[in-house]
Amino acid sequence: xxxxxxxxxxxxxxxxxxxxxxxxxxxxxxxxxxVAALPEYASDYPQLRIGDAGIKRKRWYIEGFERFxxxxxxxxxxxxxxxxxxxxxxxxxxxxxxxQTSFQQLxxxxxxxxxxxxxTSFNPQLETFEPSxxxxxxxxxRRQASAEKQTAHxxxxxxxxxxxxxxxxxxxxxxxxxxxxxxxxxxxxxxFSYSSPFYCGHLWSGLSVRTFIRTGPRPAAxxxxxxxxxxxxxxSLTKPSRLPAETGRIEFKAFDSCGDFRLYGxxxxxxxxLALDTTLPGRSLVPDTALHQQSARSGFRDEQIFxxxxxxxxxxxxxLASDRDARLLTPLHHLLNQRQSPAxxxxxxxxxxxxxxxxxxxxxxxxxxxxx
Numbered sequence: 112x113x114x115x116x117x118x119x120x121x122x123x124x125x126x127x128x129x130x131x132x133x134x135x136x137x138x139x140x141x142x143x144x145x146v147a148a149l150p151e152y153a154s155d156y157p158q159l160r161i162g163d164a165g166i167k168r169k170r171w172y173i174e175g176f177e178r179f180x181x182x183x184x185x186x187x188x189x190x191x192x193x194x195x196x197x198x199x200x201x202x203x204x205x206x207x208x209x210x211q212t213s214f215q216q217l218x219x220x221x222x223x224x225x226x227x228x229x230x231t232s233f234n235p236q237l238e239t240f241e242p243s244x245x246x247x248x249x250x251x252x253r254r255q256a257s258a259e260k261q262t263a264h265x266x267x268x269x270x271x272x273x274x275x276x277x278x279x280x281x282x283x284x285x286x287x288x289x290x291x292x293x294x295x296x297x298x299x300x301x302x303f304s305y306s307s308p309f310y311c312g313h314l315w316s317g318l319s320v321r322t323f324i325r326t327g328p329r330p331a332a333x334x335x336x337x338x339x340x341x342x343x344x345x346x347s348l349t350k351p352s353r354l355p356a357e358t359g360r361i362e363f364k365a366f367d368s369c370g371d372f373r374l375y376g377x378x379x380x381x382x383x384x385l386a387l388d389t390t391l392p393g394r395s396l397v398p399d400t401a402l403h404q405q406s407a408r409s410g411f412r413d414e415q416i417f418x419x420x421x422x423x424x425x426x427x428x429x430x431l432a433s434d435r436d437a438r439l440l441t442p443l444h445h446l447l448n449q450r451q452s453p454a455x456x457x458x459x460x461x462x463x464x465x466x467x468x469x470x471x472x473x474x475x476x477x478x479x480x481x482x483x
Contacts, residue, residue, distance in 0.1 A: 112278055112387070116206045116379055119196045119273040121174055121368065122217060123234075125468060127225030131236050134175065134189040134267065141224065142173045142190050148220045158199050158356040170213050171195055176242065176267050181249050189242075191234075191267050193217060199356065203383070203436055207376045214372070229471040230457075232270050232307035232321040232367035240267040258345040262328045269307075269321045272369070273362045274379055278386060283340040286359050288394065289386055290334035290348050295393035297331035297365050298402040299419030300381060302410035303443050304366040304374065305452035309467060317408035318454040319367055327400025331365040344396045365398070370453065370473050373442065380439040384427030387434075391426050411450040420447055 124132040151169050160167060175190040195213045200206040218228060241264070246254065254260045281289070305318040317323060328346065335352040336359070342349045352358040363382055369375050385391070402415075411417045424440075424447060431437040446452065461470035 112280060113201065114383055114386075115199050115201055115277045115279070116203055117197050117199050117275040118206055118210050118375060118379075119194055119275070119362075120210060120214070120372075120375075121192050121194045121270040121272070122214070122228050123192045123231050123270045123368075124221065124226040125229050129468060131229070131234065131467075132226060133191050133234055133237065134240070135237065137190055139173060139175065139188050139190050141226075142193055145217070145220050145224055145226065146171050146173060146193065148223075149216060155198055157354055159196065160354055160357070170197070171217055174266075176240070176263065178242070179247075179250055179253065181247055183249050183253075189267070192270060193221075203376050203379045203439060206379070207372050210375070211372050228473050229468065230306055230368060230370040230473045231309065231471050232305075232319065233310070233324070234268040234270075235309040235467050235471070236312055237268060238311050240264045258347050259329070262346070265325050265329055269325050270368050271321060271364070272366055272375065273364050274366060274375065274382060275360055275362050276379065276382060276386070277360045279359065281359065283336050283359070286361065287334050287336065287340065287342065287349060290332045290361055291394040291396060292391065293332040293361070293363055293382070293385060294330070294348065294398055295395035296385065296391065296419070296423055297326065297363075297398055298406040299416055299423055300378075301326075301365055301367070301403070301406055302416065302420065302452045303378060303381070303446055304369055305407070305410055305454040306367040306370065306457060308454040308458050309461070309470070312467065314458065314461060318410045318452050319407040321367055322365065322407035323404050326365050326403040327398050329364070331363070331398045331403075333362040333364055335360045335362070342396070346397060348396055365403075367453075374453070376439045377442045380431065380436040381423075381427055381443060383434075383436060384430040384440075385423070387430040388426045390429070391423065410452045410454075411447060417447075417450060 126132045149171050171193055173190050174192050174194045175188040178187040180186050197206050197209045301322055307319045307321040308315050310320045330346040334349045335357040336349050338351050406416045457470045
């Protein structure tokens, strides 16, 4: 069965003054200068969507909250960071390699303007995002158009990946069922990625503020289908595809950001194994908010989450037994055996240094590979 893979990774920064760079202290133009210095590849299109506002022209674009006037014309974009997206690959490791290259290009250009990437999945300083000035009548109507637009304030504080895959041979009903499967098992697999243990400048009481606040009001997985196959739910599980390359795509949206991109390879292999598995029975139209919050606080130290993750990994190991991507799962087995998340190392660094920036280092591996 042929798979196609892509990755979208949101990058957060600190500025030259050592402040976390977000909409409160950074202008769109500052990030735009960085994006403008990065290359544009004509061969990327039409598989990458540019969007109505024209902001998404490259493999890198500014992620933020768009503002409109009463006539519906774009007037501003309040920035939160820069997103990297890969082109479509039939090989997981090729997608990871492209992401790594794009990240290195971004780091080089950002450094020239005093910006340094940091690893976090939730704004470590701010508690809320409130549009200023308040939404006008057009913006208010626009916000009511979908369940996701009604919660658009949440992503302004969160950072994380969309891990995308598709199986061209699957029919729409099977793709939707797979989206429901990923939604059901989401709280059990998210601790592999947790990296947001900070809130309002301090240590939080758990491992992922992002998951605790986001998943439930926002979807765990999104399935892109033709309009006749849309399902009604809040949050949405299905969304109309906006270009042919999107049709049949599944975006898993609930993982935290990973500081070592090899972990994204492991997580894509995990999703592939879940897609191939025929034994796990769970299905859900919307995420279980309470279970996600339970997972966000304790991760694999919670017995229910740990046993659920064990069941998933056993099924995935069996599904990928003869697949070359099975070897990519090694970091996940290590984290599960240690009952740890990447956030545990971030917490340890913070306790040793009492500095958020030190705790959010990007070059530290979130796991230690065991040496035989």
